[in-house]
Amino acid sequence: MASDYLLELTDIEAGYGRAALVLRGLTVQVPPAQIVCLVGPNGAGKSTVLKVASGMLVPRSGRIVVDGADVTGKGPQQLLRAGLSHVLQGHSVFKEMTVGENVNLGAFSVRDPRHVAERLDFVKSLFPLVADRWDALAGALSGGQQKQVEFARSLMVDPKVVLLDEPSMGLDPKATAIIFEQVVRMRDAGTAVLLVEQNARRALESADVGLVLDLGRVHISGPARQLLDDPKLGELYLGGRPRTSATERQPS
Amino acid sequence: MRNASDTATTSASGSPTVVRVIRGVQVLAVVAAAIGVLVFPQTGPGPFIMSVGVVILSYACMATGWNFVGGFTGYISLGHAAFTGLGGYLVGLLILRADVPSWIALVLAAVIVAVLSIPIGFASLRVRGASFVIMSLALVLIMLLIFQSWSDVTGGSNGLRVPRPFGPEVLRPEQHERFYYLHVLLLVIMLVAWWAIDRSRFGAGLKAIREDEDKAQSLGIPTFGYKLSVYVISAFFTALAGGLYALWFGFLDPIFQFSILTGSYMVLMSLLGGIRSLFGPALGAAIVGYAIEFFKAQYGDTQFHLVALGLLLGLVVLFMPEGILPSLGRLLDRLRPSATSIREESAEELANKRAVLVGDNGGAS
Numbered sequence A: 001m002a003s004d005y006l007l008e009l010t011d012i013e014a015g016y017g018r019a020a021l022v023l024r025g026l027t028v029q030v031p032p033a034q035i036v037c038l039v040g041p042n043g044a045g046k047s048t049v050l051k052v053a054s055g056m057l058v059p060r061s062g063r064i065v066v067d068g069a070d071v072t073g074k075g076p077q078q079l080l081r082a083g084l085s086h087v088l089q090g091h092s093v094f095k096e097m098t099v100g101e102n103v104n105l106g107a108f109s110v111r112d113p114r115h116v117a118e119r120l121d122f123v124k125s126l127f128p129l130v131a132d133r134w135d136a137l138a139g140a141l142s143g144g145q146q147k148q149v150e151f152a153r154s155l156m157v158d159p160k161v162v163l164l165d166e167p168s169m170g171l172d173p174k175a176t177a178i179i180f181e182q183v184v185r186m187r188d189a190g191t192a193v194l195l196v197e198q199n200a201r202r203a204l205e206s207a208d209v210g211l212v213l214d215l216g217r218v219h220i221s222g223p224a225r226q227l228l229d230d231p232k233l234g235e236l237y238l239g240g241r242p243r244t245s246a247t248e249r250q251p252s
Numbered sequence B: 001m002r003n004a005s006d007t008a009t010t011s012a013s014g015s016p017t018v019v020r021v022i023r024g025v026q027v028l029a030v031v032a033a034a035i036g037v038l039v040f041p042q043t044g045p046g047p048f049i050m051s052v053g054v055v056i057l058s059y060a061c062m063a064t065g066w067n068f069v070g071g072f073t074g075y076i077s078l079g080h081a082a083f084t085g086l087g088g089y090l091v092g093l094l095i096l097r098a099d100v101p102s103w104i105a106l107v108l109a110a111v112i113v114a115v116l117s118i119p120i121g122f123a124s125l126r127v128r129g130a131s132f133v134i135m136s137l138a139l140v141l142i143m144l145l146i147f148q149s150w151s152d153v154t155g156g157s158n159g160l161r162v163p164r165p166f167g168p169e170v171l172r173p174e175q176h177e178r179f180y181y182l183h184v185l186l187l188v189i190m191l192v193a194w195w196a197i198d199r200s201r202f203g204a205g206l207k208a209i210r211e212d213e214d215k216a217q218s219l220g221i222p223t224f225g226y227k228l229s230v231y232v233i234s235a236f237f238t239a240l241a242g243g244l245y246a247l248w249f250g251f252l253d254p255i256f257q258f259s260i261l262t263g264s265y266m267v268l269m270s271l272l273g274g275i276r277s278l279f280g281p282a283l284g285a286a287i288v289g290y291a292i293e294f295f296k297a298q299y300g301d302t303q304f305h306l307v308a309l310g311l312l313l314g315l316v317v318l319f320m321p322e323g324i325l326p327s328l329g330r331l332l333d334r335l336r337p338s339a340t341s342i343r344e345e346s347a348e349e350l351a352n353k354r355a356v357l358v359g360d361n362g363g364a365s
């Protein structure tokens, strides 16, 4: 392995069309089996970071390296194969399909049926809900349960890094607690996670490394606990009161 | 991809007996319908009613063929009459101009149509929604113009007489009966193919496309290749239906072969029955086909039945957007005792999990 990190975004500059740049020299590194949490206000460019990492948005400059291999400029399918699995913001299960069909779709790019069966066993043990509700329509599940199905689907490719975009969005506190526990379980099972959250305080409580995104760059980084304990930081970025994220709409 | 043992062991919702009863009712309905269709000619219906039976079965084949692309991808093609018409004309031309035996001509024509549909699909499947519908309409109109004006080959507006596959010793009622069963055979083949795709990995990818094409792509599904493949399959089967009809009816006129009305019938029938269900289009064809023939018999060749069908389409879209079969299914689902109940994790379970997690990683959470 050429590097200590599974995912490295270096000096990324990215934006949409002719509009001003959203990311201006951003650097993010994700070490193995850790939860790296990127926090920042609404519109700071958190989703944009993940879109760059999964190939949905090609950066204007900068480098993307996955497990030592340079994948800059590659598209979503290639980055999926390289080991990056993206769970989009908002609800993205296929509501009219069963939980089983949803999860199996996650393994679409995997050719070897034995490998698929292995992953299925793993995913079912990690998310018992998936096995319990295998034949139920995904749209009939609660929001938190749908997120779990999405997590399970994203793990089917045996990704090196899972990219999670605001998994707690629109969930009540109880469901949020379950979802963050699931993220921790994913990490404990050996998957690195790049987590993006507006619900900063709650997310940092579950994370290993914290990063604060502001004005297109990472301003502060450090162990998540340290960020949480920093009073000045709390006041500036973590907000005394929770923001209402449920009303935010997903771009594009 | 669906794992048989998984579906067997995890009874997701409802008590097993109720689920079994509902399954039983469904199987019974299909068996009853199948027996009804098979014995109908033996009940001595007379040549006219038999011919209505053949027409309705032909509609069922066309609608089911249409539903390969409509049902799996959600792309609504109003132009599938281009494929039935081409299928019919090619069968006639192969027999008349190249002396190909009738049944070989039938299959060969469908293969040619499938090949021709590749560039057509390539061009039209790039656009979604209204643009796709308009392109499909344009296709029928182009075909109509070609077959009307290229009269040296196609017979133009005078039409084309297609030789019957059975000799003159086979009388009219016997002809009807044979074609009736041939249409049943074709319909069964199509239903088996649709069913097989529905259960396959290919089908899962297609249904993902139907729900959200971008999302499907992000999971690594080759969306364009899949759409094109199922479009070609649909063209092949629809052309077979058109060809079989031509062999039975024995006469082709461009106005009727390449008619936007025919394409609209396929859409209406499929929507009415339900495009997501295997038997939906065939059921819709039985209802709409019967209505068309009834109006024609009662009121002659007026445009009255068009108005009635337009109204019917409006009602379906407004009140039963998913079609008859899914609506019936939903009604049955209500009988299931706990169909909608969602397993919530109890506080105890949560506490247990939390304890496990904290124990595992020294209080990171």
Ligand SMILES: Nc1ncnc2c1ncn2[C@@H]1O[C@H](COP(=O)(O)OP(=O)(O)O)[C@@H](O)[C@H]1O
Pocket: A016, A019, A022, A040, A041, A042, A043, A044, A045, A046, A047, A048, A049, A251, A252
């Ligand atoms: N598809 C898009 N086209 C144009 N601008 C976009 C698009 N998506 C996001 N943006 C803009 O980029 C900025 C960052 O958006 P985003 O990454 O979604 O922020 P966050 O996820 O932190 O809320 C916002 O100003 C937003 O308006």
Ligand SMILES: [Mg+2]
Pocket: A046, A047, A048, A089, A165, A166
């Ligand atoms: Mg966002």
